[in-house]
Amino acid sequence: MSESSSRRTGSAEFPRAPYGNACMECARSKTKCTLSRTGPKCERCTRLDKSCSPATKGRRRGDVGKGASTALASKTDALEEKLEGVLRILQHSNPSASSALHAKAQPGGHKERPSETPATSESLAGPVGSNSLAGHKRSSKNLHKYPLESEAECEEFLATYRLKMLPFFPAVIIPQNTTAKELSIQRPFLWLVIRAICSKNSARQKALIAEVFQALSNDLVLTCTKSLDLLLGIVVFSGWALFYLYQGPMRLTTVLLLGQGLATELGLLKPVPRGPFGRLLGFSRQQSLTSATGMVESTGTLEERRVVLGLVHLTSIAANVFHRLEPMQWTPYLAESLQKLSEAKEYTTDEFLVYLVRVQQICDKAMSTDVSAVGVPQDVYVQIYQSQIEELKRSIPEHLQSNQILQLHILDAQISIHERSLIPQQQHKQSASAQIQRLESIWACFNATNSWISTMNFCLGPASWPHMSLAIFAQISHCMISLFRLSIFESPEVFWDRQRARQELDLAEVLKMWIANGIKVAESMKMDDNSLSDEENCWTHLVKRLSSVLEWWESKVLPRLIATESRDQASKDASALAAFDVSSLQMAEPLDLTMMNWDFFDDLWMQELMNGGDEPMRDAIY
16 A cells, blocks of 8 residues: 555544634644544644644634625625516516516415505505616605605695696696506606605605605616606606705706617617617628618607607706706707697697797807807807897797797897807907997897896796796896896997996896795795705705805995996096095906806806805806
8 A cells, every 4th residue: 555545544544623623734724634543733733743733713614704694684685676676577567477477486386465555645656666676665765754645745746747837848748637646657757756846845855856866876877777757757857956956966967968868769869770789880791881771760759759859958958057068969850859749739838848949949059159260240140040039939829929938938048149249359349330239239138138037027926936947947047147247247349338237127136036035935835844844945045045146246246346437437537536535435456357257157156056155156256
């Protein structure tokens, strides 16, 4: 017998050390530790002449590692959530097949009893999304401490959306014969959004908005779900984004980009490829360009065309206000959708939506045209866009001419067209005719701003503020910027009486009126809020921001304007200068408007209203 075979035979005769009780040397070498019958050393340490000392800490069987049981439990929970999500997806697509599969998945082969829940407030609340993984668990975790809406409250939410919100932005229409319970089943995500924007409980509204973002991240980012319900909810959620913009970072841009991607996947912006993804960069296997016959033309229901036009409208507003994304590209399918929606007139508000989109198209052109790069005089573009506005106004049907919301959008577009005249010109010397045209454009901007503010204050009182869309609040910011520019405008090439402008339309008085309206809305919402919480909501935040702008105007800007104008007037009239005690005035440096970055100011002013932070805006001027 060889030495190696005798060693293995001898080792097998010795008893092995119990599990976890190997000596230090054997444990370090990760070898078997066999006890010796003749001495205290083990067989391996005796053979290799090593010191055999017991291990300092024994290892127990089953002790795989710290937190092993916790990790195993979390993995089990994750698998259960995934299984529940798959079952819900199957239930949504094929209820009979999913019931059979769920019955097989039950332990012991027991079948699950069918749900026969009555139409209570819990059933009206609905799931977070039709395809959300563990949607019920996530909802109960975030919303369990807030009172659940009753059936009457749910019906009130739906009526509020139909009667008070849709007149501002009719992109997603719910038929009159659809109840809240039916909507929660047919369009669960859209129903969640409506509950969030119509809720009168501030704390619950925040929780519902968090649920909306959770459902969006789950359905669009994790599971990449293609659903018209999601797109409908995104458009409504973006259309009334005021309710969540004040809470933190600007998340409207992300939501709109998700909506654009979803609309593209649904084939609502252009034809989608026919068949699987077998082509690379538009080429087939024969190295030829993909023909038009390889594309699927989307028939497009009126509901789909309506919602995608609403998405285009919202993206344009966000692009012009926040400057963080570009307006959506206008495609032949969008033009076709606009035409078919105008011809079909399925609802009385369809024609109103068509004109909103057309007005915004003109506004996009006016805002995006770079006059300095083209080299064409600015007054030429002003005349072109103004003629387009006038042509659109002549085409408005009689039943829409008295629509005040449409008039606000048209006036805002006119402000966008003429406010370019307030920007310092690149040319050193202008002709007399160019100066007259520029002065006329400035007065047109002032008249449009004055008309917008008058229409807003006369037609939309505090009772309408909780239902106004994001577009109206963006126009409020736009008008304040325009009025601010008109109140401080001064140019050696154009005579503009800014004192007269401030007398006819005082920025401080306008701000005070809107602050009073905001306070009334905040107080009424607090009375309707059953929780009576003192937490900040969008209305108290808006009042605080407007008050900050008012204080800044009255304490910093206006005194410097008055001092500068008084000094200029005194220097022009020598006789008045002798009788005028200039030393008693608090002199200030004149405002240098040529160095002001107007685009940066637009963005920061909107942040002042919606997202806090007034110091950067003040630093942009001083």
